[in-house]
Amino acid sequence: MACPENMFFLIGLFMSGVLACFGKRDMITTLPDRLDVLTGSCVQIPCAFYIPDQNYYKFNSTILISGVWFKKSPQFGEGLDNVIFNSSETVNRYEGNITGNMSQKNCTTVFFNVTTSSSDKYLFRIESQPFCATDTEKSVDIVVRDLPPSPIITVSGEVKEETAVSLNCSAVAPCPEHPPELIWTLPTQFTPENQLQENPDQTKSVLSTVTFTPSYLHHEKNITCTAVYPVGTINKTAEHTMMLNVSFSPKNTSASISPAGPVLVGSCVNLTCSSTANPPVTNFTWFQISGGNTTQVASGLSYTLNVTVGDGGLYYCEARNSNGLGKSEEEKLAVKGETEIFL
């Protein structure tokens, strides 16, 4: 080992914190904290490094740089035995490629065909003779699973009838070369817009946006976003289902009179209003049309009256919630013996 820092490297692994004793890190790497990966797929690790004190270590970016990845070992003393990739070697424990330009301090790396046994924390190291450095304080946690995580649906604000709403579905794309395809299942026509997005930690996600105008008929209907990940010759899928909660003004408002037929003066009659609304109806109001005049006669879901002369006529109800109102058809209350002169 021609690298004088290799001693440090080993000691650093022996007692992580030794380098910190000198009050600085000889290299600072930028890595995502965690990557969720699918078995058999690839993983792209966004990676960048920065040398805080170039003169001291005589880092010269024009000299061939080896990029080395190794497992962060919980055991002491393993050091370089944990190397899984060395860009200067042609055969490595992990099949991969540093796709970033290391002369520009970009150490972005792709590993192919990862397996569950690859789940571990990894550290990055550069070797550019005579300069060698490892940032022992920054590792990336690679979590390999057989099944992809569920995509995430988000909704912009309140879902209200006749008001365009936009929905986002986002799925992680740890292998940006083979991003997932997002498929929506909605109770209406829609046109999705898909894009590959970069997250703040430089990892990638696929985002699909749909905009549609819900009607009250879509209330409590399910919407689903399915992420289809191509892995070799098969597809692996994960989905997120969400029930739509559409807010709408009262619909199907109707009034009923019980008993239905003509009634005698002095008997009891019950008028009941029904309606569907979201949020529920807060206010039912009853109106009587008699002699060409409309009069508000009561409020409440049902209106019970002890029939007197003059109660005959047409009745309707109004249902109200915060979104508006619904009006019922007019229903006739006929009083026996009373001539229908008012109608």
Ligand SMILES: *[C@@H]1O[C@H](CO)[C@@H](O)[C@H](O)[C@H]1NC(C)=O
């Ligand atoms: C970097 O290395 C190249 C090639 O060895 C050399 O020509 C150049 O002078 C070096 N630059 C510095 C700043 O040492």
Ligand SMILES: *[C@@H]1O[C@H](CO)[C@@H](O)[C@H](O)[C@H]1NC(C)=O
């Ligand atoms: C990486 O490969 C180069 C070239 O074979 C070698 O000199 C260096 O020691 C290797 N580094 C590690 C950490 O294995």
Ligand SMILES: *[C@@H]1O[C@H](CO)[C@@H](O)[C@H](O)[C@H]1NC(C)=O
């Ligand atoms: C590694 O990545 C570079 C840059 O993207 C590309 O030119 C090269 O062909 C890749 N090598 C392998 C073995 O995939």
Ligand SMILES: *[C@@H]1O[C@H](CO)[C@@H](O)[C@H](O)[C@H]1NC(C)=O
């Ligand atoms: C680093 O390299 C990767 C892979 O080539 C590239 O996608 C990315 O944009 C580069 N990052 C920067 C900051 O240039």
Ligand SMILES: *[C@@H]1O[C@H](CO)[C@@H](O)[C@H](O)[C@H]1NC(C)=O
């Ligand atoms: C990497 O960056 C260096 C310095 O900016 C540049 O000279 C070189 O052409 C780049 N290499 C590739 C493969 O893009």
Ligand SMILES: *[C@@H]1O[C@H](CO)[C@@H](O)[C@H](O)[C@H]1NC(C)=O
């Ligand atoms: C991926 O790894 C598995 C198990 O190691 C192996 O059977 C398979 O052939 C590999 N696939 C590719 C494309 O390298």
Ligand SMILES: *[C@@H]1O[C@H](CO)[C@@H](O)[C@H](O)[C@H]1NC(C)=O
């Ligand atoms: C959907 O994503 C876009 C882009 O990130 C963002 O501007 C928008 O606010 C998001 N909308 C929702 C409903 O989350």
Ligand SMILES: *[C@@H]1O[C@H](CO)[C@@H](O)[C@H](O)[C@H]1NC(C)=O
């Ligand atoms: C809607 O989704 C929920 C939860 O996934 C499920 O229990 C329910 O059966 C679904 N309803 C319909 C109408 O598909």
Ligand SMILES: *[C@@H]1O[C@H](CO)[C@@H](O)[C@H](O)[C@H]1NC(C)=O
């Ligand atoms: C995988 O999914 C894609 C997109 O949904 C589809 O076109 C393709 O036929 C599927 N392949 C298999 C093997 O199911």
Ligand SMILES: *[C@@H]1O[C@H](CO)[C@@H](O)[C@H](O)[C@H]1NC(C)=O
């Ligand atoms: C209706 O009112 C009359 C007069 O007040 C009363 O005699 C009668 O018992 C009432 N009928 C009912 C069903 O309450």
Ligand SMILES: *[C@@H]1O[C@H](CO)[C@@H](O)[C@H](O)[C@H]1NC(C)=O
């Ligand atoms: C009127 O009808 C409503 C709804 O069916 C019922 O809840 C209420 O008890 C009835 N009132 C009378 C006085 O019959």
Ligand SMILES: *[C@@H]1O[C@H](CO)[C@@H](O)[C@H](O)[C@H]1NC(C)=O
């Ligand atoms: C219900 O609506 C009627 C008619 O608009 C109104 O007069 C009444 O004050 C309302 N009642 C409540 C409790 O909001």
